[in-house]
Amino acid sequence: MAADKRATRLGILALVAVMLFGAIGTRLWFLQTVQADALQETVDATKRVVERINPERGRIFDADGRILADNKRVLTVSVDWRVLERSTDRAELFSRLSSWLDMTVDEMEARYDSGVFSRYSPLPLKRGILEPTAIALRERVEDFPGVMIETGWERVYPYAPLAAHVVGYMGAITAEDADAYRDAGYDISSQGEDVGRGGVEMELEHVLHGQWGQAVYEVDANNRVVRQLSYKPPVNGMDLQLSVDLDLQQYAEQILATQLAHRRTFTAKNPEVERILADERVVREPLDRSLPVGAEVPYKAPAGSVIVMNEETGEVAAMASYPTFDNRWFSSGLSDEKFEELFGSEDPDQSVFANRAIQGQYNLGSSFKPFVAYAALATGQIGAGTIFNDTGTYRLQSMTDEECRQQKCIYRNAICSGTGRPCVYGPVDVETSLAVSSDAFYYHLGEEFFRSGGTVLQDQIRRFGFGAETGVDLPDEFDGRIPTDELKQQLIKSGALDEDLEVPELLLGDEINMSIGQGLLAASPIQLAVAYATIANGGRVLTPRVVQAIYEPETPDDDRPGYADLAQGTLYRRIKADARRIPMTDDLREPITTGLARNVTGPGANGLSTTAEELFDIGYPPEAIPVAGKTGTAQGFQTYPWNDSSAFGAFSLDAQRPWTVVSYLEKAGYGSQGAAPVVKCMYLALSGITPLDPVEVADALDPESTVAAEPLPRVDLGCTAAASVPTVRPQD
Amino acid sequence: MARSLLQRRPDSGLGNLRSSPADPSRNIDWTLMACQVALTVIGCFVVYSATRNGDDIDPYLFVTRQVIFAIAAAVVMVVVMVFDYEFWREHWKPLLIALLASLAFLVAAGGIAFDFGPIRVQPAEIAKFVALVALCAHLVDERSDEVSYPRFLGGLLIVGTPTVLIVAQPDLGSATVLLAMAMGVLLVAGAKFRYIVTISFLSLLTIGAAFVGNFVNNYQLDRVRVFFDEDNPDLQDQVYQVRNAVRALGTGGLFGKGWLQGPLTNGGDIPVMHADFPFAAVGEQFGLIGCAALLLLFVVALVRIWRIAHLSRDLLGTYLCAGVFTMLLWQVFQNVGMTMKIMPVTGLPMPFISYGGSGIITWFALFGLVQSVHMRRMR
DSSP states (O other): OHHHHHHHHHHHHHHHHHHHHHHHHHHHHIIIIITHHHHHHHHHHHTEEEEEEOOOOOOEEOTTOBEEEEEEEEEEEEEOGGGGSSHHHHHHHHHHHHHHHTOOHHHHHHHHHSSOSOTTSOEEEEEEEOHHHHHHHHHTTTTSTTEEEEEEEEEEOTTTTTTHHHHOOEEEOOGGGHHHHHHTTOOOSTTOOEEEOSHHHHHTHHHHHOBOEEEEEEEOTTOOEEEEEEEEOOBOOOEEEESOOHHHHHHHHHHHHHHHHHHTTOEEEOOEEEEEOTTSOEEEEESSTTSOTTOEEEOOOOOEEEEEEETTTOBEEEEEEESOOOTTGGGSOOOHHHHHHHHOOOOGGGOSSOOHHHHOOBOOGGGGHHHHHHHHHHTTSSOTTOOEEEOSEEEOTTSOHHHHHHSOOEEEOOEETTTTEEOOOEEEOHHHHHHHTOHHHHHHHHHHHHHHOTTHHHHHHHHTTTTSOOOOSSSSOOOOBOOOHHHHHHHHHTTSSOTTTOOSSOOHHHHHHHHTTOTTOBBOHHHHHHHHHHHHTTSEEEOOBSEEEEEOSOOOBOSSTTBBOTTTSOEEEEOOOOEEEOOOOHHHHHHHHHHHHHHHHOOOBTTBOOTTHHHHHSSOOTTSOOEEEEEEEEOOGGGOGGGOEEEEEEEESOTTSOEEEEEEETTOOOTTTTHHHHHHHHHHHHTTOSOOOOOOOOOOOOTTOOSSSOOOOOOOGGGGOOSSOOOEEOOO | OHHHHHHOOSOOOOOOTTOOSSOGGGOOOHHHHHHHHHHHHHHHHHHHHHHTTOTTSOTTHHHHHHHHHHHHHHHHHHHHHHSOTHHHHHHHHHHHHHHHHHHHHHHHHOOSSEEETTEEEOHHHHHHHHHHHHHHHHHHTTOSSSOOHHHHHHHHHHHHHHHHHHHHTTOHHHHHHHHHHHHHHHHHHTOOHHHHHHHHHHHHHHHHHHHHTTOSOHHHHHHHHHHHOTTOGGGHHHHHHHHHHHHHHHHTTTTOSOTTOOHHHHTTOSTTHHHHOHHHHHHHHHHHHHHHHHHHHHHHHHHHHHHHHHHOSSHHHHHHHHHHHHHHHHHHHHHHHHHTTSSOOOOOOOTTTSOOHHHHHHHHHHHHHHHHHHHTTTO
16 A cells, blocks of 8 residues: 555656646747747847948038038947947957047946947947047957947037027937837937937928938857848938028127117116006006106116018028027037036026027017008008098097996007107008007007907908918927907916906907007017018018028038038029918008108108107118118016017018018017117118128137027127107007 | 556566666666766767857867766766665765755855865755755655654755755755755655645745845846846846747757757857756757757656656655656756746756756766666665
8 A cells, every 4th residue: 555655646746747848848849840930030130230320411501502500420439239248258348449449448337337328229339439540440340349330420510609590409309209200210219319409400300311321231149240231321411501691690690689788778767657546536656666756777688589581582581589509519418517507597588599580479569550551451441541530549439438437448649758648640541650650540440340340350460471380491480379269268278368357258458459569469570570571572471481492412512611512512492482472452552561661761740750760860871772661669567668579570662672671679678779770780781781790610619618609799789870769658 | 547547567677687686786777877878978069069169268178077077977976876775874964964064154155166176066966965865864764654744844954954055055046956856755755735835835935035035146136037027128138148048949940950050059149058058059959859859868767767766675765766856857847948938047957968067976976876776676
């Protein structure tokens, strides 16, 4: 019996053995028959090294062929991870490389251990080695198994910081864009490719980038290349020619910065206003009750922009935004701390990356009036000869006396400084209303539009492109805001408007504010430029362009340093600006154009001069481009005068020199004080009257600098001289 | 019926004409011996194919040493065969004490081997032999078909102490071999089911405590983690070894790539292949046929040991054979299993095939013990 039990137990042991061997046998069978081919494929794949060859990025030229964005060849030494697996191999290879790369073994080990580099592409050891070193390493390939020299490119901006907002800069792919770039084939790993992150660099990334090449090598077990299996050369990116003229661009940036600095030396007085109390008593008190009446508050004048656009083609010849930045910072290996020091300001007024010419979200003030006038003429609400008697104040006609006691129904013209009371222009037609900027005229139009119901005014305004992106070939354009019921609801929902104080529908007051370019209306300077150009060119709403042509890759350099020889390049495509037509018969255009011309040259009405007349009266010779334009003063926070922003839009009356110029200076005073002088100076430059500083290739970026961009030399402000101090200030 | 099938004796055990009850040397199991020799020779070839790649070292370096080890092992085996296995029953105590002392010394000193110049002795390997004879001798004193509780506890102590010391070295792989051996011997000795459960539980506890108590170094920990988390980027060095081993094995296909024609084996793409993954070398070069032949040799050896366990004239012989059987089974299964990624990598070598002096000498000694049992079956 005992023996039988022992036998049973030995039998159990045997059973276990059979089961374990059964498991092994089954798995072995599966691996060596079913999976054999699949495994073979993966083994074959690991025996191939696929090297991706980055194309050279397309270059960016200005209108004359100056090279705004160029490439510098950079050689990087990398090592295949597989040869670094064994620590003995690694130590040996690193010590052999040490003297070649001028790097200690510890530094290389630190890179190996850092964990920031992807294991799926070779470990980059050193960037920017010299060509002879690269050749020497390539020749000694036997001594350096798995070591490869990768050719990369670094972006350089020879004329930085000029046109930085238009050209843009290069930066790493951000987490939120990673998926899209990966789908497009980009290497999104930490040491992956940089992409355009602003301006044309970003907008036309797909044109500038080119196509990757690929080389496939067969390697042996030590990762030595046995032979090349295939080679597909990269296709370099296409070159871009901007319509920006760097001479003019430099002047625009100079005059903008100079004028803003100039405006900061001025102050605005805290005015006395009448306030009606609850018991209907009227008190007179300072507007800013924290300051005495007449206190002088300096203008902050922190930011602004200028646009010079060809009103026939939509090509932008200059686009300046202040404050600006040096786009070379981003290729300089910027540390987080340095970035914070240069660009970390919390003050939105100081944000340097915003291209205010296309991203500014502004009230336009009176510079918006021509389009309200157009709306009234085009809808037949008034004719060219319709006369309105401007008494300096406007009482809403649709309100009874009873209602008038409940809510605001008296709107006033701007104050004439001579009298201290709202200006009185007497009988004005539409032409004169534009010349003298009669607010009462436009209050009246606003009320009429509102009474006619619907969105008549809004629809007409939209024709000029307000409320929608202009389609300029730059990223992140502001699409604008046109006051409607929906917009108000949206703003209340988003919390921008106070739910308790605002009604979710457009009121008469909103419409009246809009008719003088205030209130909920918001537009960017480029939208204003497109709208003025539309009047100038007889009804074509242009899509503005900063890129005028695309060239095939590798446009040769010119003999002149810093220039490309566009004549030797191959034109791929010339960009033609799209245009949309809107009705603009002479009946419509004539009174507006004349009124705007009078705004610049006079005469005014009722013995009062026009807003820009004093400015253009002196220092603007007859051979200069004849212009029509309109000032605008947009009231800012609490309607304090020192928060007034200054706008001026103008177009040329000379078909041979078709330039529309728009400028907007934040918190810089009246339109005639801040923006109009900038526009005048630009026209003098465009007319060839003001001599421009020569454009020179920039000095190397100073890594010790603490400013986002080194300031440009100041320019003479003689061109901003005016005959006398402007006399009017708008009233609410 | 199943029970009677399990209880069948393999044969009479009377041997052939040359056999003689009086002369143990005429009762050697030549089938087992042939398997052992075949495995050892195959092992030398495998070690050569897996180590010849190194450019700057002598391609015969490892295989030469392996041959020398095998010769030394053969001498040890002959010595073990000459002794009646009853000898170990009387002398297991000093052996066990010596083993524990050397293990304890290693734990204190930190390391897994004594370094005598060219020879490195791993007590963990010798422990397989010593713990086996100690446990069997201890259990056989029960003189019963059942294992009493005190005796079970004594057995637990005999195996448990060296196991814990080996875990602390740390050498988890060798420890599992001892535990497997203990379970096999106790099963055959007639331990109650709950004893087996207890020892299984204690084994898991020991291994768990080794991880928790941080006795396991990171390298071992990573190897186990790889098994459960292959895609972890931190473990790519470890994954690399196993992944290439599986690839080598799999790409061998039915017939293999041929002697010295394996790109992975002969390209040196699998670190320490000669010790950890010899089966992958066989698989890549000789395919399913080669692997099956190798496994068949182990199966024949297991069958012969199992038969000798049956035919043994006394319980001690049966227990010894059961212990060797279990260890061989477990070590082959574990090594082949980790090559195929059905077990975690523990670094347990394949008996007779893997490179390593202590390993091959121990296995020769263990087989010598089995032969010794067989040689004296008719006394």
